[in-house]
Amino acid sequence: MTSDPAIPAHDHLRLDADLAELERLTGWLDSFCEKHGVDDAMHYHINVAVEEVVINAIKHGRCHPQAGAIEVNLTLAGDELQIEVFDTGVPFNPLDVPTPELDADIAKRKIGGLGVHLVRSLMDRVEYERLEGRNRFRLTKRISGAKDAG
Numbered sequence: 001m002t003s004d005p006a007i008p009a010h011d012h013l014r015l016d017a018d019l020a021e022l023e024r025l026t027g028w029l030d031s032f033c034e035k036h037g038v039d040d041a042m043h044y045h046i047n048v049a050v051e052e053v054v055i056n057a058i059k060h061g062r063c064h065p066q067a068g069a070i071e072v073n074l075t076l077a078g079d080e081l082q083i084e085v086f087d088t089g090v091p092f093n094p095l096d097v098p099t100p101e102l103d104a105d106i107a108k109r110k111i112g113g114l115g116v117h118l119v120r121s122l123m124d125r126v127e128y129e130r131l132e133g134r135n136r137f138r139l140t141k142r143i144s145g146a147k148d149a150g
Helices: 018-037 041-058 114-122
Strands: 009-015 070-077 080-087 125-131 134-142
Touching: 009 018, 018 041, 018 070, 041 080, 041 114, 041 134, 070 114
Parallel strands: none
Antiparallel strands: 009 070, 070 080, 080 134, 125 134
């Protein structure tokens, strides 16, 4: 492990648009967080948010082709983790999804939107753009207590 926090740590994973890939995704995220000393609470937030974005791409994105349809990049620089999730699915901007009415009677609530709300709540920043025919989600999380990158 390098002692220079100015050198960011990077990792990359490509997944098929298949729910069976979630186990591999979770193991990869766990390994990255453990290697860089991410505390349990932050690690949990990262896992939940990334899994939610990937599950949405698999279940609703109609990714084509399915093989290698999802790409996840992690960059840890200092105390900030940048997570990029690309998918080949239909255009979908989660920032256009209205915040669900959490106080409304459950029987009267609109279906959907809770996952996007959860991602927004767990991450410090969520950005979206359509880039070269792919969805690009950029999630940012401040990581307290992470070891130096490298």
